[in-house]
Amino acid sequence: MARRTKEEAAATRDSILDAAEQLFVEQGVSRTTLQHIATAAGVTRGAIYWHFDDKGALFNAMMERATLPFECSLATQKDDDGVAALDDLRRMMLDIFRITEQDPKARRVFEIATLKVEFVSELDAVRVRRAQNKGEWMDYIEKRIRLGIRAGQIRPDVDPHAQALGHWSLVDGLIRTWMFEPDSFSLLQIGRQMVDTLLDGIRAQPAK
Numbered sequence: 001m002a003r004r005t006k007e008e009a010a011a012t013r014d015s016i017l018d019a020a021e022q023l024f025v026e027q028g029v030s031r032t033t034l035q036h037i038a039t040a041a042g043v044t045r046g047a048i049y050w051h052f053d054d055k056g057a058l059f060n061a062m063m064e065r066a067t068l069p070f071e072c073s074l075a076t077q078k079d080d081d082g083v084a085a086l087d088d089l090r091r092m093m094l095d096i097f098r099i100t101e102q103d104p105k106a107r108r109v110f111e112i113a114t115l116k117v118e119f120v121s122e123l124d125a126v127r128v129r130r131a132q133n134k135g136e137w138m139d140y141i142e143k144r145i146r147l148g149i150r151a152g153q154i155r156p157d158v159d160p161h162a163q164a165l166g167h168w169s170l171v172d173g174l175i176r177t178w179m180f181e182p183d184s185f186s187l188l189q190i191g192r193q194m195v196d197t198l199l200d201g202i203r204a205q206p207a208k
Contacts, residue, residue, distance in 0.1 A: 013051045016041045017062045025108050029059060029117045059117075060125045066109040070096060070133045070171075085148025086199050089141065093171050097191035100175055111179050138164040145202075158202045170194060 019040035023032045034055055038045045052058040099106050113126050141164035148154035174194065178187045 009051075012041075012043060012047060016043060016048055016051060016058070017065065020058055021062055021108055021112070024059075024062075024112045024116055029055075029112065034058075063109065063113065063126055063129065066105065070137055085144045085151060085153050086203060088144055089148075089167070090195055090199055092140075093167065093195045094188065094192060096171055097175070097188045100178075101187040107179075110175070114176060115179060134168060138168055141167050152204055154202050155204050163202060166198065170198060 016037060020032070020037045023036055023040055027036075032055075034045050034048050037058070038048055041048075048058065052061060100110060101107070113130065117126055138161075142160040145154055145158060145160040145163050149156055149158060149160075171191075174191055175187065178185065178190075
C-alpha cells in the first residue's frame, strides 16, 4: 500500500510538471499561476504545495528533469588528438539543431528557458544554468580549435576564443530565430549550410 502511494505521488508530481511545462510554453512563466497549473493537471493547489514550495521551486524542478539541446550534444563528444576537429565541430552543432527540431520535449524546455521566462530572483537558476552551459560549450569548442590548429586542420591565425563565441552565437541565434517561426525554414537544413560556411572559413588550406 505504501509503495503504491509513493508511486501515485510521483505520478502526480510528473503530471504537475507536465502541465506547467505546457502552460509555460503557451503563455509564459509570469502569466501562468499555480491555479492554472492545478486545473490543467487535474489536481488542487494543495497538491501542488505538497510537492513544491512555490512556483519558483516548481519551475526549477521542471528545468532539472530536462536535458537541454546544448547539454545533449556536449555529452556525446569525446576527446582525442584533434585530427578530426572540424568534423567534431560540425557534428556537435548539427546535433543541437537536430535535437531542437526533432525532440518536442527538449524544444519546449529550451523555448521556455530562452523566450518565456524573466530572470527574476526565484527563477534565476535558469540564467545560472544557461551561463554554465555556455561556458562549458565554449571551453570545449576552444579546445577543439586549438587541437585542430595543432593537427594542421585549422588555420594557425584563427583565434580560438573568438571562434567559440561565433559558434555559440550562430547556434543560439539561429535556434531563437527558428523558434519564432518554426514553419518558415528547416532548422537542420539551414543550420547545416551556415555551419559548413563557418567551418570552411577556418579550414587550413593544403600546402602547394
